[in-house]
C-alpha cells in the first residue's frame with residue numbers, strides 16, 4: 106500500500122520490549138472498585154443506583170446525559186457501597202463523583218445481557234444505539250463516545266474506516282497484544298463498525314515495530330478483500346489521527362476540522378474489540394487492557410483490568426516497584442499525565458501505567474532557548490514552538506494564537522528534542538487553558554450583555570407603551586371635551602360619530618400596550 | 619475529564635539524550651581535526667594564541683555572568699563561551715600577539731553576546747563581530763599571516779621563541795606570507811591575469827589540505843569538511859545552510875569564470891580558500907544567529923554565499939565570510955518573521971485547506 110510522508114516527528118526509544126512479550130493476563134478480583142461517573146469526554150453520567158443496592162455484572166450504574174456522554178456499568182456483581190466522591194484518575198487528584206462497589210466474588214453477568222446473532226442484519230442506527238448503550242468510548246486514550254463517531258455518517262460523506270493500531274507512544278503494548286491475541290474478534294468489531302458507518306474500505310495501520318500484530322491481523326483479515334493492512338514507519342506521532350490519515354491518504358485534514366471532512370473515520374483496535382463484545386455478546390464496556398511497565402516496575406505486564414480497579418492493586422500484582430519511581434504516569438510518556446497517587450481508579454481511557462526511573466525521564470534544568478530549530482524540525486504541525494513559547498512567556502497569548510497555538514496537537518515532539526529542556530508543552534497547555542477560560546468568560550460576558558440589553562429593551566418598550574397610552578388618554582380626553590364643546594355649541598344628530606370613531610381607532614393600540 | 623488544574627505538569631516524560639553542552643561539545647569535536655592541524659602547522663605561537671583566546675573568553679563570560687547576577691556554573695559549563703573563543707581563535711592570524719585574542723574575546727563575549735542578554739539572545743555571531751572589529755581596529759596585526767612552519771620542523775619557532783612572538787611582540791618578517799585570497803586580490807588589483815598569478819600560488823591539493831598561509835584554523839578544507847559531515851551526521855546542523863551557501867559560491871564562481879577566466883577564479887578556488895568551509899559549516903550555521911525554518915535557512919545560506927562572493931570579488935577586502943555572515947545575521951529576524959513552515963491543515967496564507975471535492979477518495 107502506498108504511504109505518504111508526514112513532516113516532523115521524532116524517534117523516541119520505544120522500550121516496548123519491556124512488556125511486549127507478556128500475554129494479556131486477567132487481574133484477580135480487587136476487594137473494592139471505585140467507578141467514576143465521568144470516564145469520557147462530554148457530560149458526566151448521572152447515577153442510577155442507590156447505596157446498598159445489589160447489582161449484577163453489566164447492570165447500569167449511571168446513565169449518559171445529553172448528546173455527548175456515555176453510561177457506566179457495573180464491572181462485576183456485588184453491592185453498592187456508596188455514591189459519593191473519590192480522587193480522580195487525573196493529575197489534579199481532585200475528587201469526582203464516583204460509585205463504590207464491593208464485589209461479591211461471583212462475577213455474575215446480569216440476566217438481561219444478550220448479544221445479537223447477526224449484527225450485519227442490524228441497521229446503522231441500531232448498531233450505534235447498542236454501542237452507545239454499552240458505554241463504549243475511544244479506548245486509545247481520547248475517550249470520545251464511540252457511537253457519536255459512528256453517527257458521523259449522517260453529516261459527512263464517508264468512504265474509509267481507518268483503524269489506528271500505530272500505538273506510537275513508547276512503552277505501551279496493550280493494543281499490540283490485543284491485535285496479536287484477539288485478532289479475529291478485533292476484525293469482527295472493525296467490520297461491524299464499517300457496516301454501521303456504511304463504508305466499504307477499511308485500512309488498519311500498524312507500525313513496523315509490531316510485526317507480530319501486523320501478521321496476526323493480516324491473517325485474520327485475509328478473507329475480507331476490503332480490509333488492508335498498512336505497515337507504517339515507526340515514528341512518533343504516527344498515531345495522531347490526522348497524521349495517520351495523511352500517511353494513508355496523502356491528505357491533510359483541514360485546520361479546525363475532522364478527518365470526516367476528508368471522508369475518513371478513525372477508531373482504535375481496542376474500541377473495535379469492545380464493539381465486537383457489545384454486539385455479539387451484549388457486554389457493556391466494563392474492563393480494558395492496560396500496559397503496566399517502566400524500569401521501576403518489578404514485572405511489567407499487560408493486564409485486563411475491571412474499570413474502577415485501584416492503581417495500587419495493579420502495581421501489587423506486578424510485584425510493586427523495583428526501585429522508587431521518579432514518576433508515575435497514566436498513558437504513554439509523550440502525552441500521558443502524572444498520577445497523583447496510587448489510590449486512583451483505572452478508567453476507560455487508561456491504556457498504561459508507567460513507573461519511570463530518573464534515567465528514563467531524563468529531567469534536567471531548563472536552559473535558555475538557543476534557537477537551535479530542533480523543535481521546528483520536530484513539529485508535525487509545521488509550527489514554530491520556540492516563537493509561541495516566547496510569546497506566552499511574555500504574556501502575549503494572542504501572539505501565540507496568531508502563530509498557530511490552536512493548531513498544536515500537544516504531541517510533545519518539540520519538548521522531547523529541545524536541548525534546553527524547555528517545557529514547551531507546559532507553556533502551550535497553560536496558554537490553551539487560559540484562552541479557553543477567556544473564551545468562556547467572553548461568552549458569558551456576551552450572554553450577560555445580551556440579557557441586559559434584552560431587559561433594557563423590554564423596559565423601554567413598556568415605558569414607550571405607557572407613554573403612548575397616556576398620550577392616547579389625553580387625546581381621548583381632549584377629543585371628548587372637544588366633542589362635548591361641539592355638542593354644546595351645535596346639538597345635532599351626527600355629533601356621536603366622532604366619539605365612536607375615536608374609540609374604535611384606540612382599541613388596537615390599547616391591546617398592544 | 620473535565621477537571622481543570624492550575625498547573626498540571628505536562629509531558630513528555632521522556633527526553634532525547636540531548637543538552638546544550640552536548641551540542642556545543644559536538645561542535646568542538648567537529649572542529650578538532652582542523653584545529654589540531656592548524657596548531658601543528660603554525661606551531662607554538664598559534665598554540666599560545668589559541669590558549670589565550672579561549673582562556674580570556676571563559677574569564678569574560680564568568681565576569682559578565684557575575685555582573686548580570688546569573689548563576690556562573692551552569693552557564694559556563696554549557697560550553698558556549700568556550701566554543702566562541704575557539705571559533706574566534708580559528709579565524710585569527712596564527713602568530714598574532716596575545717592581546718588580539720584577548721581583545722577579540724572581550725568583543726565577542728561581552729559586547730556581542732552578554733550585552734544582548736547572554737546565550738540565545740545575540741543577534742550577531744559573536745566570533746564574527748570580534749573578527750570584524752579587530753580587522754577594522756588592527757588591520758596590520760589582522761593581516762600579518764605566516765607561511766606554515768610545522769611544529770618540530772627545523773625552521774619552526776621553539777617553545778620560548780614562540781612565547782616571544784605571541785607575548786613579547788617579537789617580529790616575524792622572515793616567515794611572513796600572504797593568504798592566497800589576499801595575494802590574488804593584490805595582483806589582480808595591479809592588473810595581472812589569473813593565468814599568471816595562480817600557478818605556483820594556488821594548487822587544489824595544497825588548498826584542500828591546507829598547507830598554505832592563512833588563519834589558524836581555516837586552511838584545511840578537507841578537515842573542515844570532515845567536521846561538517848560529523849555535524850550533519852549527528853544532526854546538530856542540517857544540510858540547508860552549508861549546501862545553499864557553498865552551492866551559491868560555486869555557481870557564481872563558475873559562471874563568472876566562464877565569462878572571463880582571466881579575472882574570475884573558478885569554483886574550486888573559492889571553495890577551498892579562506893574561510894569558505896569554516897564559514898559554511900561552523901559559522902553561518904551558528905544556531906542562535908541563523909533562521910530556524912528549513913526554507914529560511916536556505917535563503918540565509920544563499921545570501922551568505924552571494925555576499926561572500928561579491929565581497930571577495932568586487933570590494934577591497936580579500937575575504938568576505940565574516941562580513942557576509944554578519945549581514946545575513948541582521949536579516950535573520952526578518953527571515954524568521956516572513957519565512958515560516960506551512961501549518962498543518964492550512965494553506966500558505968493560513969486559511970484552512972479546502973478540497974475541490976468534499977470527500978476525495980484516494981487510492
Ligand code: SF4
Pocket residue numbers: 473474475476477478479480481490491519522523524525526527
Ligand atoms: S528546541 Fe529548544 S532550544 Fe532549540 S529552538 Fe526550540 S525551544 Fe529553542
Ligand code: SF4
Pocket residue numbers: 483484485486487488490512513514515516517518519520529530533
Ligand atoms: S506539541 Fe505542538 S508545537 Fe510541539 S511538536 Fe507537537 S504540535 Fe508541534
